[in-house]
Amino acid sequence: MSTQPTLGIIGVGELAAAIVDGLALDPEREAPTIVLSPRGAATARALAERHPAVIEIADDNAEVASRAGTLLLAVRPDDLAAALRDVDVPAGTLVISAVAGVDHGRLREQLGANPTIVRAIPMPAVRQRAGVTPIHPPDPAAAALFDRLGGTLAVTEQPAFDALAAITGTVSATLAVLAAIADWAGRQPGLDPSAADAFLRGIVTGVAGELHTDEPLAAVAGGHETRGGLNEQLRTDWFDDANRAALDAALDRLLRRIRG
Numbered sequence: 001m002s003t004q005p006t007l008g009i010i011g012v013g014e015l016a017a018a019i020v021d022g023l024a025l026d027p028e029r030e031a032p033t034i035v036l037s038p039r040g041a042a043t044a045r046a047l048a049e050r051h052p053a054v055i056e057i058a059d060d061n062a063e064v065a066s067r068a069g070t071l072l073l074a075v076r077p078d079d080l081a082a083a084l085r086d087v088d089v090p091a092g093t094l095v096i097s098a099v100a101g102v103d104h105g106r107l108r109e110q111l112g113a114n115p116t117i118v119r120a121i122p123m124p125a126v127r128q129r130a131g132v133t134p135i136h137p138p139d140p141a142a143a144a145l146f147d148r149l150g151g152t153l154a155v156t157e158q159p160a161f162d163a164l165a166a167i168t169g170t171v172s173a174t175l176a177v178l179a180a181i182a183d184w185a186g187r188q189p190g191l192d193p194s195a196a197d198a199f200l201r202g203i204v205t206g207v208a209g210e211l212h213t214d215e216p217l218a219a220v221a222g223g224h225e226t227r228g229g230l231n232e233q234l235r236t237d238w239f240d241d242a243n244r245a246a247l248d249a250a251l252d253r254l255l256r257r258i259r260g
């Protein structure tokens with residue numbers, strides 16, 4: 001059995017599963033004991049079957065909190081109050097909240113004066129221990145957990161943390177642009193849609209490898225443009241000032257939602 005603090009998880013869904021897999025499949029470090037809420041029953045059962053040496057499923061959320069040295073909250077925002085009803089978090093517990101858009105004030109109302117509270121934005125790449133996780137405020141124990149899962153970005157100021165949260169809301173729109181390009185190509189005469197789709201995926205996968213550089217993203221983009229060529233034409237024709245302003249405005253609205 002591990003000597004590390006027990007990790008308790010309330011909210012055993014997509015994100016929690018990625019974190020548990022990332023910790024339990026780490027070939028270099030022993031995983032902590034992980035106590036799961038019984039809710040999200042199918043996911044909890046699947047995790048317990050995959051990682052029987054480290055997972056235990058509690059009878060209720062109160063048991064999770066009472067046994068956890070570190071308590072991860074990963075429910076959807078609207079479920080937080082119900083999830084913490086009848087839950088007493090002991091002094092000395094580190095609570096890490098991945099609940100989007102719920103700030104420290106609201107968390108403190110739910111959790112009382114006892115625990116240390118750190119907000120975090122883990123993304124699914126933690127499953128491969130390849131996701132850098134923003135945390136706020138900086139905390140060494142929370143950083144130690146996320147360092148195992150790909151790294152930590154410790155953020156002192158809440159506005160900066162909120163802006164990072166807004167970035168996490170851009171993933172499906174970014175992928176939807178690719179889907180729209182593939183969809184357009186699939187409607188061109190004589191072109192097999194699946195061949196067009198595979199061709200596009202290959203291009204994007206190749207470009208993704210180039211992101212491991214200190215070069216500004218605008219320079220990486222520029223590196224793919226021949227002066228007067230096709231890429232420059234589409235960027236200036238479609239991603240013009242109006243489109244860019246619409247994106248900025250949508251990001252501003254996302255930030256306002258995050259800030260409540």
Ligand SMILES: NC(=O)C1=CN([C@@H]2O[C@H](COP(=O)(O)OP(=O)(O)OC[C@H]3O[C@@H](n4cnc5c(N)ncnc54)[C@H](OP(=O)(O)O)[C@@H]3O)[C@@H](O)[C@H]2O)C=CC1
Nearest residue numbers: 011012013014015039040074075076077079082083099100
């Ligand atoms: N998925 C992601 O990539 C990211 C998610 N987040 C945030 O993490 C949180 C979880 O997201 P995600 O994993 O996608 O959501 P899911 O819907 O996959 O998981 C939420 C889980 O919470 C459980 N739950 C609901 N009510 C309770 C309760 N009263 N007690 C205990 N558990 C309960 C649900 O169980 P049941 O099925 O039984 O209702 C479900 O298993 C959200 O706040 C989200 O914004 C943040 C960053 C990234």
Ligand SMILES: O=C(O)[C@@H]1CCC=N1
Nearest residue numbers: 100123165168169171
């Ligand atoms: O889309 C969402 O709301 C969640 C939060 C960040 C990533 N997924």
